[in-house]
């Protein structure tokens with residue numbers, strides 16, 4: 001089967017498309033014939049070799065975690081899904097494997113896709129919806145009526161976070177570059193600031209900050225917090241409470257607990273999936289290069305298997 005591979009760490013240029021042996025399901029596993037894979041910045045960090053402490057991988061490695069496709073084979077004892085089912089999910093980053101024609105993973109880690117959801121939409125959800133939900137609901141415990149500042153409202157996680165905050169009934173302020181303001185408002189933001197032109201530190205009384213960048217963005221975010229203000233960051237694992245404000249790092253490890261909720265919100269018409277661009281598997285390197293610009297609008301998708 002065709003699969004992307006890296007033999008050494010590096011940038012997107014290290015990614016090649018090659019022929020490898022197709023996977024066989026072990027007991028409790030399924031093999032999925034992949035239709036779409038969605039890229040995440042984590043894919044680039046793993047390819048670069050930056051994540052070896054957290055997600056150690058062996059080379060050669062096939063990148064990609066978020067996928068959708070059709071169950072092609074089931075291992076012994078699998079009862080969750082059947083051959084032919086349309087499913088989606090996320091492989092463990094240490095396993096990767098989504099940027100390929102087939103992938104294998106535990107059957108308990110996939111969920112059926114409802115008929116009205118496309119393969120591209122389904123592949124877009126596991127990491128983005130799961131991370132945003134974990135950050136805002138589980139970690140920051142965002143409440144109805146609270147003021148939330150979402151940095152990077154037009155990105156993969158940001159587009160989901162804005163919609164999850166809207167479902168929670170929060171007052172949403174997001175940052176994005178000008179070209180994305182209409183989109184972010186349509187998703188539910190009440191105010192959108194251009195992070196290039198408009199200093200967000202003029203904000204005050206923010207209850208929750210979702211930080212997707214770390215560094216200066218995180219540092220400046222403390223100043224906008226109100227009395228109950230807290231920060232959930234995706235980008236700085238050394239964050240500590242400051243001046244009575246909670247600061248928590250979000251470590252997203254498994255998407256499975258969030259998939260049913262993502263489907264439910266989609267079916268209620270409460271969740272839009274924004275697609276920036278779609279590439280073929282042969283052009284996976286170009287897809288990763290586009291992601292590496294740091295300005296994806298929603299998700300970059302790799303379509304696989306026609």
Ligand SMILES: NC(=O)c1ccc[n+]([C@@H]2O[C@H](COP(=O)([O-])OP(=O)(O)OC[C@H]3O[C@@H](n4cnc5c(N)ncnc54)[C@H](OP(=O)(O)O)[C@@H]3O)[C@@H](O)[C@H]2O)c1
Pocket residue numbers: 040041042127131151152153154155156157158175176177178180195212213217233234235250251252253291294295296297298
């Ligand atoms: N800790 C975890 O478990 C975890 C989980 C998921 C993701 N993450 C991390 O979270 C980050 C965001 O992930 P993602 O999937 O949303 O990435 P993404 O889709 O690549 O984010 C791209 C977006 O970032 C925006 N952006 C770039 N620079 C910005 C700035 N200075 N201020 C505000 N917005 C800016 C861009 O907006 P414009 O185009 O409008 O400029 C673009 O829409 C990544 O670093 C990722 O690795 C961590």
